[in-house]
Amino acid sequence: MPDLFDKFDGIIAEKAAILESGSHDPFKVTMDQVLSETEAMIDGRKTILVGTYNYMGMTFHPDVMQAGREALQASGTGTTGSRVLNGTYSSHVAVEEALKDFYDAEHAIVFSTGYLANLGLCSTLTGKGDYIIIDADSHASIYDGCAMGNADIVRFRHNSPEDLEKRLKRLPADAGKLVVLEGVYSMLGDKAPLKDLVAVAKAHDAMVLVDEAHSMGFIGPNGRGVTEAEGLEDQVDFIIGTFSKSVGTVGGFAVSNHPRFEVLRLVCRPYMFTASLPPSVVASAEKSIRLLMHAGNRRAHLWENSKRLHAGLRELGFTLATPQAQSAILAVIMPDQDTTVKMWNALLVRGIYVNMARPPATPIGTFLLRLSLCASHTAEQVDQILETFEAAARDIALALPAAQAAE
């Protein structure tokens, strides 16, 4: 009998080699105790977390926790049903109202995760005979949504308005088109040239969807993302977002001013055929979203942290993926997988947790140590992160080029 697992032998061997090198398992880190938004106990060691998506530091906010506790007490642990059957409670409606207020939008639909929101919109908006045009570095949920749908999938070079235009020109003028973009790309933390990309899409009569998962709360005057920062709210047709980053719980959403947007609740399978979020989760999300509408101090501190860490790492001689801090994600480019694993492990042993990222999650041949900042990181913690990077590089004898001045 053929063993269906044979095809995974390559990846099993690769992982075994990482463990043989004496490293922790990079894909199996356990937070034994979470102390705060920025610290956890890992292997009995107090560790600074620099690889979470807790950008705005809302996970331990007393009001956000209290809202969740109250909803848990009042409505129980779960809805045990789909949004279109028994799974819509008043708390689900309330969080959608909060999103409409946050984005100043006519419609908001909440999904059970951000992955499902992208899966739902990408697979449902375009159909047979339509075209879905995506950035080459799109998140897996966008690729998977395309694969699930029936539209023809066209890919353009990452963040290149010229390449997007070249491809749009080749498509039939009268075909339905959806251009899918992200405000901030999560692997390198780079911001999209949204104004140029949206102008090209609109010139070719395409609808535009922007995933603002990694910008909510701290980019744009009201924290609505790169779309708002670049003044494109009247041109972007759909915004996708998540509760699992700045909002600090879990869930996904889509907002839009399209007059017929609500029909998606009846045709979008990743919305219909899964259980809705527990009431405590959406109650916390609602509270958090409303707090994020007035979170100027947190925002300012998050940007300070990101800029300070970016400049500090460059001064130490590390190579960063972006010339300056463009978001709360900083990607340190590493030479190869072996060095990446060693450095990642050396940091963890010294009490700093970052993400290790490798292809296919990253662009071809790119190995990264990915850092993400939190508004709750203190200036002292940022200093400690920098000192630890220097020490860990020494531990593994990583040669660093001469310090680079910030651009």
Add this chain to the structure above:
Amino acid sequence: MTAPSQDNIRATLNTLVAPFNQKAIALKPETTFATDLELDSLTVMDLVAAIEDEFDIILPLNRLPDLETIDQVAAEVTTILAKQDS
């Protein structure tokens, strides 16, 4: 403009595949991208972009599962060009 023949297209494809042919194997019509050339999915998508730009066409990613060999891609490109011509 007359569309190029499938043989000409295959010759052009060989040129485009060359930079991705790390093991320098002999390219035949039945050479496969995944097994023979050992290209991962990301590399295949970059190759698709090169093919699209060379022929000024769109080769949607959802067609890729049916295009395993150089000859199959040549046939697909021929079909797309013929459609554009008509």
